[in-house]
Amino acid sequence: MPERSCVMSSFDPKLNFSARTTAARSRRRVRLGFTLLEVMVGMTCFMMIGLGTTAGLLQARRLSQLNVLRNAAYTVAQGYLEQMMSINPADLEAASEPWVSNRPPLPTESVNSLLTNTTAIEVSDPLYVSNLSVSPAGANMTARTDIPGHMWNNKQVMVDLSAGSNGTYTLINMNERLDVTISRAWTQVNGNWQIPQSPNQACYILMRIDFQFQMGGYTANPVWFNGTVRAARSDIPGP
Numbered sequence: 001m002p003e004r005s006c007v008m009s010s011f012d013p014k015l016n017f018s019a020r021t022t023a024a025r026s027r028r029r030v031r032l033g034f035t036l037l038e039v040m041v042g043m044t045c046f047m048m049i050g051l052g053t054t055a056g057l058l059q060a061r062r063l064s065q066l067n068v069l070r071n072a073a074y075t076v077a078q079g080y081l082e083q084m085m086s087i088n089p090a091d092l093e094a095a096s097e098p099w100v101s102n103r104p105p106l107p108t109e110s111v112n113s114l115l116t117n118t119t120a121i122e123v124s125d126p127l128y129v130s131n132l133s134v135s136p137a138g139a140n141m142t143a144r145t146d147i148p149g150h151m152w153n154n155k156q157v158m159v160d161l162s163a164g165s166n167g168t169y170t171l172i173n174m175n176e177r178l179d180v181t182i183s184r185a186w187t188q189v190n191g192n193w194q195i196p197q198s199p200n201q202a203c204y205i206l207m208r209i210d211f212q213f214q215m216g217g218y219t220a221n222p223v224w225f226n227g228t229v230r231a232a233r234s235d236i237p238g239p
Helices: 013-032 036-086 089-096
Strands: 109-111 122-124 141-143 151-163 169-184 187-189 192-194 204-215 223-234
Touching: 036 109, 036 151, 036 169, 036 204, 036 223, 089 169
Parallel strands: none
Antiparallel strands: 109 122, 141 151, 151 169, 169 204, 187 192, 204 223
């Protein structure tokens, strides 16, 4: 009977399977990790996104506050103009005669923002009419640099920006200045267009308020924003 040769193999299925599993897990860990360069690129991207979002939020807040201040400045100028519409014609003319050196101001009023139990709601807040060669004594005025002879009436307006989380309000003092001009319109007299030169001639009087308001807190030199309101009155005697 022939003899059989027996060859022993060193292959162990259990050991081979364990080695393959360990190697696969090691490769999986390598594939799931990030290199230092990838981490730095990711952090840079997140930082840029965060900065862009923050800048957008700040710009939106600035535009929102600018709209609030613009509406407040327009409301103040419109309020003065509506008072001018109801002022006695004699007072209106006395404040706007260009050949009178010491003209009285317009007798306008404003609402007192510092109310107490002993103060009135409305206080005297006069407006001087351009042209003016110098600022009247005691008047808070500055000369306009763009129009010779015109001067700004400087005012401070209390503006409510927003309500806080605890029910309080953010109040700021907004700088506003107003330049008031009054002129007589041309009208037809005996078929000819002219500016009335007699107290018996009816005319139209044009009123204009150029105003500027200042928005600070964002730049070293706060910017002035401009606006204008206009109105006309009829049947006011000429000079």
